[in-house]
Amino acid sequence: MSEEKQNKVWKRAGLYDLYEDASNKKTSLLSEWDDKLIVKIKRYGQEYNKFQVKYWHPDFVKSTPKKNKRRKEKND
Numbered sequence: 001m002s003e004e005k006q007n008k009v010w011k012r013a014g015l016y017d018l019y020e021d022a023s024n025k026k027t028s029l030l031s032e033w034d035d036k037l038i039v040k041i042k043r044y045g046q047e048y049n050k051f052q053v054k055y056w057h058p059d060f061v062k063s064t065p066k067k068n069k070r071r072k073e074k075n076d
Helices: 019-032
Strands: 011-016 038-044 050-055
Touching: 011 019, 019 038, 019 050
Parallel strands: none
Antiparallel strands: 011 050, 038 050
């Protein structure tokens, strides 16, 4: 049995000019949530001189409706 790979839907917590500000936001998010929260700081911007804080939690996984793909048979 194969499991479908779940893509993580990340949410942005903020955009900061200084790494220290982004680090403070990361620390506050981790203290508010449980152990399953994943928080990362990424460089952002045209020259990568800003920092964005993104977070993900397993509860954020949204269910997607299954698509029915039907092949149309060609009648020649």
